[in-house]
Amino acid sequence: MAFQSILLDQPEGCRERSDCPTCFSDLNLDQIVKAVTAGKEEYNLQSFFYAALNEENAILYRQDILKDLEKQSVFSILQTFANQMKEVRKHVALSEKLYYHYSKEGWFLQAVRIYCNAVSQLAGSLSAAELHSDGLKNFCTYGNDVIRSESFQTLQDTAERLNSDLSAIQYCILIRGNCVRVQKSESEPDYSQDVAATFEKFRQGAVKDYRITYKHEKGMNSVESRIIECVAKLYPEIFTGLDDFCTKYSDFQEPKIRDFDREIQFYVSYLEYIAPLKQSGLEFCYPAVLTECRDIHVEQGFDLLLAKKLLSSGSAVVANDFELNGKERALIISGPNQGGKTTFARAFGQIHYLAALGYPVPGRSAKLLLFDRIYTHFEREEEMKNLSGKLQDDLIRIHAVLNQATANSIIIMNEIFSSTTLQDAILLGKKVMEQIRRLESVCVFVTFIDEMATLNDTTVSMVSTIVPDNPTERTYRIIRKAPDGLAYALSIAEKYRLTDSCIKERIQL
Amino acid sequence: MKVFLMYRDRDFELKKELPWNQEALFQDLELGTLLKTMAQDDEFLYQVSKEAVFTSLNDRESILYRQEILKDCMANPDVVRQLYTLSVQAQEAPKGHYWGTFVHFPNAILDSSVEVMSVLMDILKSIRAVGDTHSGAFVSGGFQRFWEMIREELSDDYFETVRQHLKDLKFNGGVLISAELTEGNKGTDYVLRKSAQTKQRWLERLFGTNAPAFSFYITDRDESGMRALSEIRDEGINLAANALSQSTEHVLSFFEMLRTELAFYIGCINLSEQLQHIGEPLAYPDPTDTGERYHCFQNLYDVCLALTKKESIIGNNLNCNDKSLILITGANQGGKSTFLRSIGLAQLMMQCGMFVPAESFQAGICTGLYTHYRREEDSTLESGKLDEELGRMSEIVDHLSPNALILFNESFAATNEREGSEIARQIVRALLERQMKLFFVTHLYEFAHDLFVHKTSQMIFLRAERQDDGQRTFQLAEGEPLKTSFGEDLYEKIFCESKQGG
Known part of the structure; x- marks a missing residue:
């Protein structure tokens, strides 16, 4: 099959979207995208992140490409190519920005040379590399067709010849007062060496370097330009050839090559982002995609953004396991505050979304749902102003979610109904969960309400844990077990000597 | 060029880089006086002279x-x-x-x-x-x-x-x-x-x-x-x-x-x-190769003392060729330190190509000049002072190679005589075995006496002269170490006389 795009194997299908999915900010995916694409703004990669795939084949197409790219030999081929193409753009931009005629043309010529070299080198290197993915293999074939084409060959040959002609030019300038005279060079002796030789006998030890370092602008000033105009008159054939070249090849880049350069960065950027995490011992895996059942399973998953932050501050990253079996559809997360509940919920969403982009995900192994959409409902600071308004707002939003969600949707709710009484919260929570149970959507529900944890046989209770001896210390480990809020309360009370017996002891009758 | x-x-x-012990040398040999005379208030001359001498x-x-x-x-x-x-x-x-x-x-x-x-x-x-x-x-x-x-x-x-x-x-x-x-x-x-x-x-x-x-x-x-x-x-x-x-x-x-x-x-x-x-003589010294034990001079005087006093002073004549240990004992204020200083100064001056303050001077070239002087300043804590002395000694030993010249001035006296003597004896014996050349001024009678009793051909014993009327000549002559306590001398003398008399 002819090469289409490195992001999709089918000509139809959506590889980029302009609008950001609503779940992005709740799951911190917006920050992840920002971090992954940092320094690569010129590629405008965000829109690729907004288009999650919902076909297994499309995901596998990307996973295969990424597996190829994880080989350092292949990865460095593409890094080289990317750097060269960056140079091409820089040179073209420079050529457009500059003022003087021969200056513009000179930089344009360099842009073409770098481009030709980049494409030839890429096609050659990929042919020699061991590739397994359809995507890269197809592109390799395409690239070799390009460089063998007559038009490309002519372009490259002409550029090289012009360049060597120009580099061979040697000229002399005589500056006398305000008069400048330019002519061809005739091997006059180097006078500086002559001076140095005369005083050679005095040479003692090392001396200061009196040379002034000139910072050369890329462009020319008026005098340089006028000198080059004189040089052009001394070598008219070469400079006419340059003029013709620049007119003829103003649009020299193959569109598909240019797209490839941009799209491959979707992979490169992510691999670069996770490389230090992998190096520190965190594991990533290519997830299996679940289309039929809901037996979601993740071993040692973690929040990608938080892991990066912890790593840079030298702290340990806590990874968690989770799974749903058979009829189970919902993970109910409870336990002490600051215990990693929200992080857990985010990681659940992130891992699913990253998988839908075709990426390897945080975790030792993963089986994930091929979702149609991720709905999130996280509490937000700005909504705390008006309590009654917030409850109403919560319900409206949940209603909207429940109207749209399907059995293939993922719903992540974090501390909703915190703005009402416990009785209300329990009641509303139970109702919402019942709805979700009927929809058969997969759900993560972070709550402070223990009663929610054991609603029915589709829910799984998971609890954030503490260090038994020191209740104020968090493990950030979320484990599958019934809520034990009381145990936690007891231990922390003991620490402050506020348990039943402690208080009795302290207050003597 | x-x-x-x-x-x-x-x-x-x-x-x-000047020798690590230049400060000690400067202080012990009073080099400042010599260098100031060479410099005549010219800072540059002072610097060059100092570096050349060192x-x-x-x-x-x-x-x-x-x-x-x-x-x-x-x-x-x-x-x-x-x-x-x-x-x-x-x-x-x-x-x-x-x-x-x-x-x-x-x-x-x-x-x-x-x-x-x-x-x-x-x-x-x-x-x-x-x-x-x-x-x-x-x-x-x-x-x-x-x-x-x-x-x-x-x-x-x-x-x-x-x-x-x-x-x-x-x-x-x-x-x-x-x-x-x-x-x-x-x-x-x-x-x-x-x-x-x-x-x-x-x-x-x-x-x-x-x-x-x-x-x-x-x-x-x-x-x-x-x-x-x-x-x-x-x-x-x-x-x-x-x-x-x-x-x-x-x-x-x-x-x-x-x-x-x-x-x-x-x-x-x-x-x-x-x-x-000031009428003092100078001589171009005759340096002999490293390892050869020569030290032979006429009217070797302390150039710094002469420059300070601005008058001609009495020098020493000595032939201690073939000697590796020159042990100097004798009366206080008898010219021992001056002699030691003149040895050190002449060595430094000879080895930088200068003339020396003497009528004639011949000496072996040394691989390094070291001074180990008793430091007067920190005399508060006796044990601390011995620590300090031994510390300096250990530092010197770190730098020694055979045929170095070491000048000791009342070293290891920061403890009682028996301990000091034993320390000094062991150090001197080891250094001699390692082919060092030593000038040792000491009041440690036990140490000096012991060496004298076990005298070998490589040792020479000098004594600060003291005339019978108690006048000091500031000249050294060969002589057996004496117990320096003249009170005891007097006591013994009286007792001997009374015995003879009795």
Whole structure:
């Protein structure tokens, strides 16, 4: 099959979207995208992140490409190519920005040379590399067709010849007062060496370097330009050839090559982002995609953004396991505050979304749902102003979610109904969960309400844990077990000597 | 061009690392007095003298090389001082020019270098003239080489070549620069060129009709154009400016080297004049090879004491050839420390090529001079003081190699006599076995007596003389260590007499 795009194997299908999915900010995916694409703004990669795939084949197409790219030999081929193409753009931009005629043309010529070299080198290197993915293999074939084409060959040959002609030019300038005279060079002796030789006998030890370092602008000033105009008159054939070249090849880049350069960065950027995490011992895996059942399973998953932050501050990253079996559809997360509940919920969403982009995900192994959409409902600071308004707002939003969600949707709710009484919260929570149970959507529900944890046989209770001896210390480990809020309360009370017996002891009758 | 008046084949570099124990040597040998006399209030002379004195030569030939040059200097002090003055003048040549200061334009760098170089060339001509007149009076190998070098390198032809360069570098005929094109068709690699042909034909060729050439003018109004042009011109002369500036620096360092090396001899002349003034003798020492045990001298006096007192003082005569341990005992204020100091000073002076304060002096070259003096200052804590002493001793041992010369002055007395003696005995025995040469002034009778009892041929025992009337002669003579407690002597004497009487 002819090469289409490195992001999709089918000509139809959506590889980029302009609008950001609503779940992005709740799951911190917006920050992840920002971090992954940092320094690569010129590629405008965000829109690729907004288009999650919902076909297994499309995901596998990307996973295969990424597996190829994880080989350092292949990865460095593409890094080289990317750097060269960056140079091409820089040179073209420079050529457009500059003022003087021969200056513009000179930089344009360099842009073409770098481009030709980049494409030839890429096609050659990929042919020699061991590739397994359809995507890269197809592109390799395409690239070799390009460089063998007559038009490309002519372009490259002409550029090289012009360049060597120009580099061979040697000229002399005589500056006398305000008069400048330019002519061809005739091997006059180097006078500086002559001076140095005369005083050679005095040479003692090392001396200061009196040379002034000139910072050369890329462009020319008026005098340089006028000198080059004189040089052009001394070598008219070469400079006419340059003029013709620049007119003829103003649009020299193959569109598909240019797209490839941009799209491959979707992979490169992510691999670069996770490389230090992998190096520190965190594991990533290519997830299996679940289309039929809901037996979601993740071993040692973690929040990608938080892991990066912890790593840079030298702290340990806590990874968690989770799974749903058979009829189970919902993970109910409870336990002490600051215990990693929200992080857990985010990681659940992130891992699913990253998988839908075709990426390897945080975790030792993963089986994930091929979702149609991720709905999130996280509490937000700005909504705390008006309590009654917030409850109403919560319900409206949940209603909207429940109207749209399907059995293939993922719903992540974090501390909703915190703005009402416990009785209300329990009641509303139970109702919402019942709805979700009927929809058969997969759900993560972070709550402070223990009663929610054991609603029915589709829910799984998971609890954030503490260090038994020191209740104020968090493990950030979320484990599958019934809520034990009381145990936690007891231990922390003991620490402050506020348990039943402690208080009795302290207050003597 | 090299000066080579300090070493036959290398420069005398200032600010080299001085021996680690220079502070101790300075203090123990009272070198300040010697150096101040050499310097005569000239800071530079002081610095050079100090570094020369501390940088000992370790072979006979190098020492004699300097001695010969020193003899030339002593015979021609006026010529040497004239050379020195010229070298000082040369070093002041850059003053008043922008040369060497923070300048950003090759043009300015070049112009100031041309100016400074012109001044330096005039001074070199003066040195040539001095040589032409006086070189015949110099007989040392070092100075003969020096004058020959001046004659050969600084010929009239050479001065003419330099004059022409300094004239050409003003570029009255314009600046010719070659260039190539680099990325973006920008001129690069600007190299200053000179036609091999005469100036007339060069201009003819350039402006003539044969070679195609194109030219343009920059109008006076076009300020940015003029600036851009002068930048290209500057880039063209950048390397030449660098070459001339570096050459200027090299010529200046030649003068600096000349000044530095002469400074040592000027210091020696100064010292000899002072000693002459107070009527003290000097001798050119006879250094013998490392490992040979020579120490034989006539009227060796403490030069610092003489300079301080400004009068002739009594020296010592001694022959302790073949000796490795010279143990000195005797009365307080009997001249022991003065003697020890005169040994150390003579050794340092001999090994830097100087004359020594004596009528004659012969000694073996040592691989290093070390002093271990009892330090008076921290006498508060006895045990702490012994720690300190042993610490210093241990540091010395870290640096020793065979045939070093070590001067002990009342060492290891910071504890009781028995302990001190045992420590001293063990140290001395070990050092002798390791082929060191030791001068040891001590009051430790047990230590000295024990050595005397087990005396070997490599030991000699000296005693500060004390005449019967209690007067001190400040001279040392060979003699058995005595118990220094004269009270006990008196007691014993009375008892013996009374026994005899009884």
